[in-house]
Amino acid sequence: MGLNLQRIRRYLGVKQTTLAAELGMSQPEISRLERQKVIDGERLQQISDILGISPEVIITFDVNKTISTINASPAGQNKRVTGKPDLSEKIVELYERLLESEREKGKLMEQHGETYRTKN
Known part of the structure; x- marks a missing residue:
């Protein structure tokens, strides 16, 4: 699941430091999170809210489906996160x-x- 998060975050152009700041975490903590096989439900929801996608997108990552979903979402349309x-x-x-x-x-x-x- 962490690898899925990493791919989606990169596609959106969001740096680890930006995501870390939004979550109140450090960049190394985000790096560790992206190496985990499972992300707890509450943290997954927070990340999903920040990236503007549903938690299911991260859980059921499929390159083609995910890119289509992200492009159709508000985050994909303006590809902008606070501070970027x-x-x-x-x-x-x-x-x-x-x-x-x-x-x-x-x-x-x-x-x-x-x-x-x-x-x-």
Whole structure:
């Protein structure tokens, strides 16, 4: 069952640290949980709620059926868990930071060029 959880978590793009934080656990505890053959009912329900899937999906994992179920669920449609930014938002943010950095670099080069010209 732990391996099923691991595969589903990875498919959803959820890191162990994110799941651990949501469950009030540590990352090593999640790693151990993913190696277990059985996950207790209460913990399984908590994990299912966080991932936005039913516990049965984790229990009866089948690659093709599970992917279809996840894609049809709210978690699969927006593939987002608390604290995990959308990839397109992250790309835009990084691009904006790159542009700002290039602008600052240009200003510094202009200032340095002015200083160099006045000294010669």
